[in-house]
Amino acid sequence: MRFIILLLLSMISYGSFADDGYRLWLKYDRIQNETLRKNYAQKLASVSVNFSDETAKVTVSEIEKATSGLLGIKSKTLSNTAQATLVLKVGKIENENPEAFEIKSSKNQTVIISNTSKGVLYGVFELIRRMQTSESLENLKITSAPKIQLRMLNHWDNNNGTIERGYAGMSMWKWYELPERIDSRYIDYARANASIGINGTVLNNVNASARFITPEYLGKVKALADAFRPYGIKVFLSINFASPKILGGLKTADPLDPEVKHWWKSKADEVYKLIPDFGGFVVKANSEGEPGPMDFGRTHKDGANMLAEAIAPHNGLIIWRAFVYNFDPKGDRFAAAYNEFKRFDGEFLPNIIIQVKNGPIDFQVREPISPLFGAMEKTPVSMEFQLTQEYLGWATHWVYEGPMFEEVLKTDTHAKGKGSTVAKVIDGEVFKYPITSMIGVANTGSDRNWTGHPMAQANWYALGRMAWNPELTSEKIADEWVKMTFQSDSKSSETIKKIMLESREIYTNYTNPLGVHHVMGEGHHFGPEPWVEKAPRPDWTALYYHRADSIGIGFDRTEKGSNSLGQYHPDLRSKYSDINTIQPEFLLWFHHAPWTHKLQNGKTVWDEMVTRYYEGVKSVEKMQKEWATMEGKIDSETFENVEARLKTQYKEALWWRDASVLYFQKYSKMPVPSPYQKSTRTLEELKGLVDVYHVR
Known part of the structure; x- marks a missing residue:
């Protein structure tokens, strides 16, 4: 009997208790x-x-x-x-x-x-x-009360069960079982969202299949809408702009064609008859090969307004993504969204919101804010963050995104004077928007723990909390999440929180120091490939962005370069325009800095880059040591899961460091500064690792 009691006690102790994160x-x-x-x-x-x-x-x-x-x-x-x-x-x-x-x-x-x-x-x-x-x-x-009206997740899920940029298994939506069976996971998903105030969900990929708005799939969507409704969650769908041709058999999808307008109006009526509180349509058009109004000589305004007219009688929304960039080898992709949408400000119908990525490129490790946040005075813009870690190490790197969200939201656009932060733009305070929105590209999948990396759950939590109140700090949110998730002693909670709050900067140091950006693997977006010079289009190469040469490194966006800085308000522009005073984190976003240029700390650009690469790796070692102290303090399954992923993170941080330093050293011709030692691996060896990771 005594043995049985001891066995039961051991099973409920933290050291042995298994928690799968569900x-x-x-x-x-x-x-x-x-x-x-x-x-x-x-x-x-x-x-x-x-x-x-x-x-x-x-x-x-x-x-x-x-x-x-x-x-x-x-x-x-x-x-x-x-x-x-x-x-x-x-x-x-x-x-x-x-x-x-x-x-x-x-x-x-x-x-x-x-x-x-x-x-x-x-x-x-x-x-x-x-x-x-x-x-x-x-x-x-x-x-x-929520400061933002529409607080939403975008799922990049496909009807075949895959997830674009998904790192936590397959899609949660079991389309083959719907509408007859409502998986209990859908209810738990709704509970989790309601607990952090998320009130909308886009069920499918922005690279949308037209099939989602057929009667076959609308019945399935209705079943999910019915399941989510008690939790205050509306469903939205991404649509394929060419649907009138694909589904309706029309000869065109021209938004000014009367037949096309009628087709979309009839489709909207069909959707709302089935789902009266349907949220609306999300549209990715004329971007990365997706069809759109420009295929017919029309504008984004023409396409968005046509759809807005069709859906307006039902109080529906059109969420039109600003992620559009032209094929221009001599241009600057940084400026593309502003150039495309600013000219139509005030010409979009009132039930349209323009969805803007936090930065002007594509969810990079750190980006300056999109200029659109201070420019669209008459057209509501929505914040689009990415929870799924497409450029942040997928599910093997621990990166708490709260500090990234906070950094972006607190950035001052100066649009209406000092204090016109991005948070105050998107919550409607600055320009008095009638519709306000913040969304996160979801990091959920079929993995039992939802997000692959157990600690990535915090990014989902942070998105909901900051959408409710953009003034919340990432530290406050981390404190809540740790206490709710681990229920550990105060010392352990502080240790976990400390790792979380430092993790984003650590990742930035060993991958994108000083504003080096878009140097990840081409296509799959994993690992370092700063050497990529050829791709289907020039702005998919790394060389297009880092522009390393014998003189220096970085993209000149000042008046002497692409002048994309001119899209910002003068007060924000001045913050970035002076190479001697710009904060180091954004240096190479806006300047082609000489390798020998001295930073404010006295180091050259080359020495500071190398220092950050090496210190980033050392910090991952520190993360491992700090996490090791959690053994026996939290459940064993989570401890072992994170412990193993940190080992992988360390190995891949070394890969990033060595590949980047050796590659850029070809241009700088400068030694690795003391006390750091040059890698014993060759650049060719490190390039060979790319093939290994392509199969991920």
Whole structure:
């Protein structure tokens, strides 16, 4: 008997407990602090609900899950509000935002009230979050409302089950089972999104198959919409602009053709008859081979407005992506989106929002902000971040993206004077946008832990929290996520948080120091290939961007170069235009800097680049050592998973360092500075590794 008891105790200890990551940050494991647990239990002993829709059911269900797991109690449901310790109420509050909520607590009762049932659900998740992070529930007086209206995930999933730029398995959407079977994973996905305020999801790839808007697939989409609706989530679809030809048999998809207009209007009517609260269409047009209005001599304005007219009677949105760049070997891809869309500012219909990537190129490790964020005064622009780590080491490198999001959102556009940050642009404060939006390209897949790398779950969490409130700091969000996910002791939590907050800069140092950009593998976008000089188009090569030669390195975007800097407000332009005062992180984005140019720290460009490459690798070693201290402090499965990935990260960081330094040394002709040692591998050996990673 004693042996059995000891065995059971060992099974529930942190050192042996296996956690596959499926529960994400909604881990409702028993709170160990007995005083806190008893206090919370008293406040959630009984529940009263004054509304009875589908959202009420899932809200009560969530409370039951949380109280059972965190507190070990079963809350009683009471009809008498006065006797309940927790009151959930739909009623009028001072903040008119339909998703806003208030939480007020007295000695004997906590009340969560909102204008809508969806708002109450958000309030319940806020209360649960406070319990998970060991915060007091005494004398609460909280009012919370999202600063951004549409907070959304874009899934780049295909109908064959694959995911473009997906590193966590296959698609979660089992199209072959829908609409008859709703996988329980869809409900858990909806719960996770609702817990961080995400209220929209695009189900399919922006490189869209027209098949998604056929009756066959619309029935499947309806099934998902029905499953997500109680959690306040609307579904959207990416569309193929040539659908009238592909599906309708028309001779053209010209947006000004009457037959084409009629076809899209009929298609919109069909969609909304099936799904009355359908969100709208996302469009990638005339970009990277996708069809669009320019195929017919029309403009993006013509295409977007035609679709907006078709969907307007149903209060639907057209989300038109600004990721468009022309085939111009003498141009600068940096300037493409601004050149294409700025001229139409104010000419788009009111139910159109232009979706803009955070930077002007393509989700690089660090980018200056897209100039469009300070330029589109009359047309709403949406922020597009990428959660899936296409350029950030896929699922083998630990990169917490919160600091990246924060850096972008806090950047001042100066569009309407000092303080016109990107956050204030996209939340509508600067230009008074009627529609506001922030989206993240989803990093979820069929892997049991959702995101491949366990720590990448934090990026999904951060996107939702910052979309609700762009003023939140990445440190605050990391603190929440660590406490909710690991429920570890305070010292361990601080260690994990420290690694998270440093991880993005570490990755930047060993891959893209001083603003070197777009030097990853061509096509697959993994690993270093700064030597790529030939590709289907010049702006898919590395040489197009780094422009290394015997003089120096970097892309000159000043007046002497492409003058893309001219797209920024003068106050922001001046921040980047002087090679002597620009912050080092953006140096090579805007200047072709001589190898011998002295930075403000006294080092040459070459010496600083090499230093960052080498120190980045050393920092991964430090990450490994710090993570090793977590053994026995968190569940064994997560510990071992991350431990193994850090070993891979270290190996690949060395690859990045050695390949980059040896390649650029061909141009600089300068030695590796002391105390660093030149790699014992040759450049040809390192180039050979590319073939190994092509099969990933």
